[in-house]
Structure formats: C-alpha cells, structure tokens
Amino acid sequence: MEPTLYFHPLASYCWKALIALYDSGVAFTPRLVDLGKADDRAALQALWPPARFPVLHDAAQGRVLPESTILIEYLAERHPGAAALLPTDARERLDVRLWDRVCDDHLQDPMQKIVGDRLRDAAVRDPHGVAEARTALQRAYPLFEQQLAGRTWLASDGFSLADCAALPALFYASILEPIPDGLGALHAYFERLLLRPAVQRVLEEARPWFRFFPFADAMPARFVATEPL
Ligand SMILES: N[C@@H](CCC(=O)N[C@@H](CS)C(=O)NCC(=O)O)C(=O)O
Numbered sequence: 107m108e109p110t111l112y113f114h115p116l117a118s119y120c121w122k123a124l125i126a127l128y129d130s131g132v133a134f135t136p137r138l139v140d141l142g143k144a145d146d147r148a149a150l151q152a153l154w155p156p157a158r159f160p161v162l163h164d165a166a167q168g169r170v171l172p173e174s175t176i177l178i179e180y181l182a183e184r185h186p187g188a189a190a191l192l193p194t195d196a197r198e199r200l201d202v203r204l205w206d207r208v209c210d211d212h213l214q215d216p217m218q219k220i221v222g223d224r225l226r227d228a229a230v231r232d233p234h235g236v237a238e239a240r241t242a243l244q245r246a247y248p249l250f251e252q253q254l255a256g257r258t259w260l261a262s263d264g265f266s267l268a269d270c271a272a273l274p275a276l277f278y279a280s281i282l283e284p285i286p287d288g289l290g291a292l293h294a295y296f297e298r299l300l301l302r303p304a305v306q307r308v309l310e311e312a313r314p315w316f317r318f319f320p321f322a323d324a325m326p327a328r329f330v331a332t333e334p335l
Pocket of ligand 1 (some may be wrong): 117118120141171175
C-alpha cells in the first residue's frame with residue numbers, strides 16, 4: 107500500500123515534500139487538507155496533534171512522518187528514486203542538511219511571519235516583528251548568492267533535499283521581498299529550479315489556489331492564477 111500525503115497545494119512546506127515525491131517518482135496518495143474544515147483538521151490532528159503539514163502516513167510501515175525534512179529523509183532511505191536527495195558522502199550530506207536548515211530558518215520562517223501577520227486582525231498585528239522578518243530575508247539572499255557561485259544546485263552536485271527546500275522558500279519570500287537585481291547567481295538558480303519538472307507540476311497544481319495567497323496582488327504575472335477553482 108502506498109503512503110498518503112496530507113497536504114495543501116498552496117502551503118510552502120507541502121511544496122517541499124511534493125517536489126521530493128514528484129522528483130523521485132515515489133507513488134503516494136494525495137489527501138488534500140483544508141484546515142478550515144473541522145473534519146479535515148481532525149483527520150490531520152489524529153495523525154499529528156500540532157496539525158501542521160505536510161504529514162506522510164505510511165500505514166504499511168506503521169509510520170507517521172511530519173516535518174518536511176524528516177519526511178524527505180525517510181523517502182531517501184526507503185526509495186531508490188529518492189536516495190539522491192540525500193547524498194551518501196558525509197561532507198556533501200552535511201552541506202545538504204545545512205542548506206535545508208538555512209532555507210527553512212532564514213527564508214521560510216520570516217516569510218511565514220509576514221504572511222501570518224497579514225492574516226491577523228489589524229488590532230493584533232506585529233509591525234516590528236514583520237520589519238525584522240523583512241530584514242532577515244534581505245540578509246539571507248546574499249548568503250545564497252555566495253553559496254551558489256559556480257554551482258548548479260544549492261549544496262551538492264545533484265538536485266537534493268536542499269533544492270526541495272529552496273524552491274518554495276524563494277518563491278514565496280521573493281514575492282514579499284524581491285531578490286535584488288544584482289544577485290545574478292541566485293536569480294539564475296531560481297530560474298533553474300522553476301524549470302525542474304517536479305517544480306512545474308507543483309506550481310501548476312497550486313495555480314488555482316494562488317488567489318487565496320494574502321499577497322496575491324504582488325505575485326509576478328507569470329505565476330498568477332488563470333483558471334477558477
Ligand atoms: N517545520 C514544519 C513546518 C510545517 C508548517 O509550518 N506547515 C504550515 C504550512 S506551510 C502549516 O501547517 N500551517 C498551518 C498552521 O500553522 O495552522 C515542516 O518542515 O514541515
């Protein structure tokens with residue numbers, strides 16, 4: 107029996123898992139979770155009480171895998187198609203895990219702060235926290251530019267966990283805080299990521315939902331939703 111992925115097509119951490127699954131050709135059953143629906147939330151919560159996704163339920167193995175990085179590590183250990191996402195060479199593997207963390211901690215987290223704040227009632231917004239998050243994004247981009255000099259992928263010779271993490275982080279972060287024009291290696295890397303078939307599939311599946319993104323107005327025209335739900 108193939109595993110089930112609990113996810114939402116707009117959620118950036120779910121994209122990270124979906125890119126890994128599509129890129130490695132691992133068969134799975136998608137289970138779209140609308141956290142606004144009590145039944146959906148309860149189903150996710152029954153597996154993982156924090157009710158954050160993605161969550162992979164591999165019933166055949168009796169395993170529940172929350173946390174996108176661990177989920178991808180699990181795939182890499184069990185599925186030959188996914189093995190390359192986590193290189194076996196210890197040094198390269200450490201770099202991959204480092205840059206996975208940098209993507210989550212220095213791009214995804216500040217990006218979530220800014221988006222989350224927009225969804226709050228005006229009375230409880232946190233302008234100072236949002237300003238700090240924007241500064242964090244501005245400081246992160248040059249780190250990536252430096253790391254990408256002379257590289258095709260972020261942290262290893264091949265496409266890896268770090269690249270699965272980078273695409274959703276850069277996609278959403280760059281809508282909120284554009285990547286400066288001068289960071290040529292980072293721009294080129296982002297375009298390379300966008301061409302990856304797994305990424306194109308994720309974007310295609312997300313497109314009908316983009317209008318629900320709180321900063322949809324700031325999305326580049328090439329990504330904007332064209333079809334109604
Ligand atoms: N560290 C977790 C973060 C997961 C996460 O924050 N997921 C978001 C969607 S991108 C979520 O579940 N948001 C729903 C909520 O906060 O209620 C991971 O890597 O999977």
